[in-house]
Each structure stands twice: as C-alpha cells, then as structure tokens.
Amino acid sequence: MNVAIILAGGSGHRMEQEIPKQFLNINDKPLIIYTLEAFEKHPKIDAILVVCIKGWHEVLKAYAKQFKINKLQWVIDGGSSGQESIRNGVFHLQNICTKDDTIVIHDGIRPLVDENVLTDVIVKCSIYGNAVTSMPYNEQIFVKKDENTTNQYIPRETLQRVSTPQAYQFEKLLWAYNKAFTENIGIVGSAYTNTMMVDLGETLHFSIGSEKNIKITTQDDLDIFKALIMMKK
Numbered sequence: 001m002n003v004a005i006i007l008a009g010g011s012g013h014r015m016e017q018e019i020p021k022q023f024l025n026i027n028d029k030p031l032i033i034y035t036l037e038a039f040e041k042h043p044k045i046d047a048i049l050v051v052c053i054k055g056w057h058e059v060l061k062a063y064a065k066q067f068k069i070n071k072l073q074w075v076i077d078g079g080s081s082g083q084e085s086i087r088n089g090v091f092h093l094q095n096i097c098t099k100d101d102t103i104v105i106h107d108g109i110r111p112l113v114d115e116n117v118l119t120d121v122i123v124k125c126s127i128y129g130n131a132v133t134s135m136p137y138n139e140q141i142f143v144k145k146d147e148n149t150t151n152q153y154i155p156r157e158t159l160q161r162v163s164t165p166q167a168y169q170f171e172k173l174l175w176a177y178n179k180a181f182t183e184n185i186g187i188v189g190s191a192y193t194n195t196m197m198v199d200l201g202e203t204l205h206f207s208i209g210s211e212k213n214i215k216i217t218t219q220d221d222l223d224i225f226k227a228l229i230m231m232k233k
Helices: 031-041 057-066 082-092 115-128 170-183 193-199 219-232
Strands: 002-008 047-052 072-077 102-107 130-136 141-144 150-154 160-169
Touching: 002 031, 002 082, 031 047, 031 057, 031 102, 031 115, 047 057, 047 082, 057 072, 072 082, 082 102, 082 170, 082 193, 102 115, 102 170, 115 130, 115 160, 160 170, 160 193, 170 193
Parallel strands: 002 047, 002 102, 047 072
Antiparallel strands: 102 160, 130 160, 141 150
C-alpha cells in the first residue's frame, strides 16, 4: 500500500492573509485541493492522510467531499513544528500500515506536483527503501566570510536541491521518528524527514523533480502559481 501524508498545518504568516495559505481560493478552488487532486488522480496512491491546522478539519473534509477527494481517509492535528506534524502522521499509521508499505510525504502548499515526479519517487522507494525528489542546483553558492564579503564557494556540481514529495518504507520511517524524538536528533529548526534521515546515518536516493513543483510561501509564489495555472488552461 502507498499512503500519502500531506502537510497542511501551517498558519501562513508570510502570506499576510487572514486564513491559512493552504486554504486560499484560487479560481474557486482551495490551494490544498490542487495538491490533493494530484494524489487522488495518481494510480499508485491508495490513501491520503492530511496533517491539518487545528480548527480547519471540518472545512478540509467539506472541500474534499465537494471536489471528490475520495482517497482522503484521515485528517489529524499538526504539531508545533514541521517535524512534529510529520511524526504525528507517521505515528497515526502505526496500526494501519505494514512494515513494507510506502509513505509519501508532501507539502500541501506544493500544488503542482507532476504525475511523473510522484511515480518516480514511489518506484525508487520500492527499490531502495527511500527516495527524495531532487534537481541539480544551477546557481553559484558562496559561503559568507562576514556580513558583506566572501572568499569561499561551493562547486555547484556537488549540490542537489531536495524537496517533496519524499517516500520512505514505513518500517524505516517509524524507526527514524521514534529514535529522533527520543534522542533529539534532526528535529529542530528547518529539519525535515530527509535531513533527519541523514543525521541518523541513512543514505538517501534521488528521484526526479520538476521546476514547476514550487512551494507557495509568499505572494510572489502565489502569482507564479496563478500564471502556471493559466498556462495549463
């Protein structure tokens, strides 16, 4: 079984909107529904769990019913951080998933995840036990010497951008979150499942990504998303 954990627990302060950004309406459809539709339509996704901001569960369920997101089976509370939210989702599946099931983790505010990206991350996970969506890094990266100068750079050929979706074998994912939260490893700051796995000594495997798989965090991102939607139409 392949289960998607969709993260929709953020409050969206950077968007400066009165409602969480994942519930913003774009062309009469909430942003989170665009994301869920990609998973609903994908033949390799069997079920969806959404980690949702408190107070919005019933709203999400109503939208899911309206837009026929039939694979949505569980809506649970998020945590005080992204890692806590993912952990909540993983722990909720303890008596549902088997050790060999594949768990796909994805940001609810990445609404343009491509079918091929989803397919590849699932297939690579079935082969290697994990897979992370990635793309080459095409900009130059310099290390700050102080606030205004630098004398060191990182060759971009050695870099790879990693985002979501990410996929992990359930047994390994459950082990990782139990160990990480027990021993306080890889769970603070900007930590995510991928960085936590590396902190725990795991090797990650790259799967294909897409430039269109943008994360909606600012008004500029929202404008780009709207433009891409218009292009698809």
